Amino acid sequence: MNLFGIPMDNEGIVTDTIGRLKKQHNGALLYTIPAFHNPTGILMSSQRRTELLNVCQIERLPIIEDDVYGDLWFEGSPPIPLKAMDNQGLVLYVGSMSKTLGPGLRIGWVIGPEPVIDRLSDIKMQTDYGASSLSLYAVAEYLSSGLYDQHLKKIRGELKFRRDFTVAILHKYFKDIATWNKPDGGFYIWLSINKQISMRGLFEKALKAGILLNPGNVYDRNDQQHLRLSYSYASLQQIENVLIRLAEIIQDLTS
Ligand SMILES: Cc1ncc(COP(=O)(O)O)c(C=O)c1O
Incomplete structure (x- = not known):
């Protein structure tokens, strides 16, 4: 598989680059995470979803819509999925229990045209029975x-609390060294460090302090500016301690 990235802004994938990129790379499929994107936390707007579907219909470019974070909204539910607007069988919709109940279950699902599902079922059978x-x-x-609906209500509240907690710590310790988004759902804050920094140096120094960072170059090999912060798993105390220490390390490296 040859992967290449599509630019994004704060409404999601920038659609006017798709036709050119498809030709340039002979693209066969578009993969997108419209709701609370990993790693940026971006929620694709309703208008952008319509545009994306239109462009992909014109380009005859099938879409994989990965919606594993779609149920994890805080204030209001996201715009309807691309799949719900697809009347041409262009979208394969993927959902999962991994982000809501637990990845150990290994339960997810795909919604798509029957011939595609038949083929995928066959592959799944041959791969893991x-x-x-x-x-x-x-x-x-x-x-x-x-119980699932009750559980969703509970974790939405818990995640929102954790997002607010993390953002408050960022305001206190990072306001002079970085900028960030405030996600409306999902697990992630995409931290953008203001000054140029050696990510390798930062990664190693943080590791020595017992902090395993998730740097932007995991997602884009040229990225030298971002860290993905996740507030979903660590305890509040860990989040606070780690962010305070991380701010000190970044300050040391950039001063
Ligand atoms: C967007 C997205 N899709 C799918 C997955 C995969 O979940 P799992 O590894 O449990 O199958 C992840 C996990 O990080 C994810 O962020």
Whole structure:
């Protein structure tokens, strides 16, 4: 697979580059995370979704819509998925229990045209004989009993609290050294460091302090400016301690 990136702004993928990039790289498929994008946290606007679908229809470019964070909104639900606007069978929609219930279940799903699903089912069968029946029964029970909806309500509240907590710490310790977004859902804050810095140097110094960073060059090999912060898993105390130490390290390296 040859991957190449598409520019994004704060409304999602910039659609007017798609036709040119498709030709230039002989692109076969467009992969997108419209809701609370990993790593930037960006939520694709409703207008951009319509534009994206139009462009891909004109270009005959199939889309994989990865919506694993779509249920994890804080204030209001995201615009409807691309798949819900697709009347040409152009979109393969992917969802998962990994970000809401737990990745250990290994349960996800795909919605798409039947011939594609038939082929994917065949590949899944040949690859791993299908998902664990026990996990599937547990998830089916969770969904049908209403427990999943209750659980979603709870984790939306918890994640929103953690986002606010993390943003408050950033305001206190990072306002002179970085800028960031305030995501409306999902797990991630995309931190942009103001001054030029050696990411390798930062990574190593942080590691010595017991902090494993997730730098932007994991996603774009030329990126030298960003860190992905996740507020979903670490304890509040860990988030606070790590961010305070990280701010000191960045200050040392840039002063
Ligand atoms: C956008 C997106 N899709 C899919 C996944 C994969 O989840 P899993 O590794 O549990 O299959 C992730 C995990 O980070 C993700 O961020």
